[in-house]
Amino acid sequence: MDVLVLGAGVSGHTAAAFLKRKLGKKHNVIVVSPGAYYQWIPSNIWVGVGRMTIDNVRFKLARIYRKWGIDFRQAKALSIHPEGDDSSSRGYVTIEYTSADQKGSNENVEYDYLVNATGPKLNFEKTPGLGPGNNTTVSVCSYDHAAHAWEELQKVIEKLKRGEKQKIVIGTGHAMATCQGAAFEYAMNISFELRKQKLLHLAEITWLTNEYEVGDFGMGGAFIKRGGYVTSTKIFAESVLAENNINWIKRAGVQKVDQGKIHYETLDGDYKTIEYDFAMLIPAFSGHGIGAFDRKGNDITSRLFAGNGLMLVDADYQTRPFEEWTIQDWPTTYQNPNYDNIYAAGIAFAPPHSISKPMKSRNGTDIFPTPPRTGMPSGVIGKVVAQNIAHRIRHQTDEHKHTASMGRMGAACIISVGYGIRKGMGATMTVSPIVQDWEKYPQWGRDLNATVGEIGLAGHWIKLFLHYMFLHKAKGYPFWWLLPE
Amino acid sequence: MENLNKIRGYKDEFYPPMPTKTTKHLRTNFLVQLYKFFRLNYKIMRIVIKGHS
Numbered sequence: 269m270d271v272l273v274l275g276a277g278v279s280g281h282t283a284a285a286f287l288k289r290k291l292g293k294k295h296n297v298i299v300v301s302p303g304a305y306y307q308w309i310p311s312n313i314w315v316g317v318g319r320m321t322i323d324n325v326r327f328k329l330a331r332i333y334r335k336w337g338i339d340f341r342q343a344k345a346l347s348i349h350p351e352g353d354d355s356s357s358r359g360y361v362t363i364e365y366t367s368a369d370q371k372g373s374n375e376n377v378e379y380d381y382l383v384n385a386t387g388p389k390l391n392f393e394k395t396p397g398l399g400p401g402n403n404t405t406v407s408v409c410s411y412d413h414a415a416h417a418w419e420e421l422q423k424v425i426e427k428l429k430r431g432e433k434q435k436i437v438i439g440t441g442h443a444m445a446t447c448q449g450a451a452f453e454y455a456m457n458i459s460f461e462l463r464k465q466k467l468l469h470l471a472e473i474t475w476l477t478n479e480y481e482v483g484d485f486g487m488g489g490a491f492i493k494r495g496g497y498v499t500s501t502k503i504f505a506e507s508v509l510a511e512n513n514i515n516w517i518k519r520a521g522v523q524k525v526d527q528g529k530i531h532y533e534t535l536d537g538d539y540k541t542i543e544y545d546f547a548m549l550i551p552a553f554s555g556h557g558i559g560a561f562d563r564k565g566n567d568i569t570s571r572l573f574a575g576n577g578l579m580l581v582d583a584d585y586q587t588r589p590f591e592e593w594t595i596q597d598w599p600t601t602y603q604n605p606n607y608d609n610i611y612a613a614g615i616a617f618a619p620p621h622s623i624s625k626p627m628k629s630r631n632g633t634d635i636f637p638t639p640p641r642t643g644m645p646s647g648v649i650g651k652v653v654a655q656n657i658a659h660r661i662r663h664q665t666d667e668h669k670h671t672a673s674m675g676r677m678g679a680a681c682i683i684s685v686g687y688g689i690r691k692g693m694g695a696t697m698t699v700s701p702i703v704q705d706w707e708k709y710p711q712w713g714r715d716l717n718a719t720v721g722e723i724g725l726a727g728h729w730i731k732l733f734l735h736y737m738f739l740h741k742a743k744g745y746p747f748w749w750l751l752p753e
Numbered sequence: 754m755e756n757l758n759k760i761r762g763y764k765d766e767f768y769p770p771m772p773t774k775t776t777k778h779l780r781t782n783f784l785v786q787l788y789k790f791f792r793l794n795y796k797i798m799r800i801v802i803k804g805h806s
């Protein structure tokens with residue numbers, strides 16, 4: 269049998285590794301991904317402040333896949349043909365090579381099982397003027413973006429050293445952007461580095477966010493036990509920002525960026541502008557625009573993908589008001605409802621709805637975060653999808669032995685600054701489950717014993733430890749499969 | 754010299770709780786942090802394992 273995995277990020281790489289381990293030499297695992305490298309994205313933050321180089325956070329995929337016996341094609345998926353065509357009824361994916369030697373050439377790759385783990389498209393175009401190369405805004409969403417961000421940040425540091433005041437804006441670059449945790453961490457790192465160089469007093473750092481309250485992080489915030497109280501992450505996040513001399517603007521949907529100016533709308537319906545010398549704003553995420561066609565060549569994209577380009581899975585997509593949402597809306601097997609040999613893992617699956625409460629401005633603009641799917645759930649989903657496919661192949665059954673729901677899974681978010689055993693600091697937040705389960709935990713929505721917020725060196729050690737642990741795992745070093753996702 | 758707190762007064766960033774000297778000390782105390790390191794790792798491992806079947 270042939271199992272085709274699209275994408276070699278956190279989710280796809282995990283899925284491919286477990287598929288090969290479970291299926292052995294008897295079956296083929298093929299990975300299609302446009303980049304030559306695997307990147308450990310969370311450490312891009314350190315690249316963005318010059319604490320790590322890009323080679324600390326990436327490695328070449330071809331060598332690892334050769335060692336594992338995985339067939340790697342450096343290419344991007346263009347279209348999915350789940351019913352095959354006139355010549356064969358096997359499903360196939362049309363890919364376009366991106367490697368230097370075959371660049372631009374197309375191929376149809378047949379599969380028996382397909383895993384779509386293509387992650388998010390960084391949709392800078394949704395916000396006019398946003399993105400690297402445009403109006404001096406930067407991004408840290410990939411290692412090359414992060415390296416560019418560091419180049420630009422150094423220019424700001426030089427100006428600060430000359431005594432020139434600088435305005436720095438970090439946050440979300442679209443009214444419905446997600447991944448607040450990453451941007452928050454970058455803001456903290458900039459503040460830490462400037463404080464260390466005694467330049468913080470010259471910098472005006474602003475956290476610009478589409479969250480209703482700071483600390484929402486796209487998951488409706490959380491409650492944690494702190495100092496004898498059950499406290500909201502709003503208090504926790506505001507305290508961290510204030511301590512680091514960062515102001516904040518919340519309930520803001522960025523609409524457009526001009527040179528030195530960010531235009532945004534607030535939930536109150538006001539249109540405002542903030543000036544910047546350096547800005548890192550997370551773009552909107554979407555699917556990659558991969559099309560789907562039936563046997564006769566008719567467009568069936570809507571049978572595979574939601575309107576935002578993310579893949580339909582076993583979620584409950586029926587539109588309901590926020591008050592009626594439950595964890596049962598969230599998928600557990602990540603199988604496409606129309607083609608049972610197609611799965612989506614990681615950010616590539618279409619969530620049933622947001623986790624944060626949807627909010628509209630007075631002018632009717634949606635301003636709230638779409639749901640984050642961080643590294644931990646992305647890895648877990650990749651593994652569960654791989655285990656189920658391997659089980660189906662080996663036992664010739666349709667049974668799904670393994671499940672993973674965002675209404676059961678937890679997530680850890682560690683915001684770490686500085687670098688070194690004694691010199692860093694980390695704010696660790698764990699939540700369980702990611703999507704509030706108001707039936708099981710009627711008071712706080714989550715398990716308070718598993719939901720923590722801690723600040724200290726320990727969090728920084730964990731982040732450093734995770735950096736080396738996950739790269740160890742991703743490189744398939746001894747006992748990699750024992751390490752958690 | 755400008756009084757930063759006076760300028761901040763009545764702004765959002767004036768109100769959140771700020772760490773005391775003791776809290777800041779505990780954040781970098783090696784033994785306390787070593788304990789927290791293991792405790793947090795345990796919590797993270799528990800949620801990873803509990804989260805899927």
Ligand SMILES: Cc1cc2nc3c(=O)[nH]c(=O)nc-3n(C[C@H](O)[C@H](O)[C@H](O)COP(=O)(O)OP(=O)(O)OC[C@H]3O[C@@H](n4cnc5c(N)ncnc54)[C@H](O)[C@@H]3O)c2cc1C
Nearest residue numbers: 275276277278279309310345386387450614615641642643
């Ligand atoms: C700066 C930053 C910091 C972060 N920090 C943390 C953190 O501290 N903790 C945490 O848990 N999470 C963090 N995250 C989130 C985490 O990185 C994501 O949750 C995770 O990468 C999602 O995994 P994925 O496999 O779904 O997508 P990705 O990792 O983005 O992988 C997608 C893969 O698909 C490939 N691809 C794209 N298009 C195609 C195509 N057409 N055909 C084939 N392949 C394609 C891509 O090249 C890539 O290899 C951070 C994210 C960012 C941006």
